[in-house]
Amino acid sequence: MRKTLRENGLSLVLLALFLSTFVGHVLTGHRHENDERVERGEAPIEMREYLKSGAFVESVGMALGLLFLASFLAPRARERRSPDGRGGTRI
Secondary structure (H helix, E strand, C coil): CHHHHHHCHHHHHHHHHHHHHHHHHHHHHHHHHHHHHHHCCCCCCCHHHHHHCHHHHHHHHHHHHHHHHHHHHHHHHCEEECCCCCCEEEC
């Protein structure tokens, strides 16, 4: 058990951070959606309805799209051209 925790500690911490930010995203999005609905004179919706709504799907899709974009561009950001312009070097 200790060996498993030691070998996978970073992954477990990152998973915990991801889950906590995702839960925060859901709770904040639900509150924001209900605030907007009240401003428009509509009834607030329950969490279950929010999770099925297009607002939630759109916000999660945007977040995952940004995550994909960042992971796609990150390796290319480490490449640099040499001063004479003959090719890239990796840092």
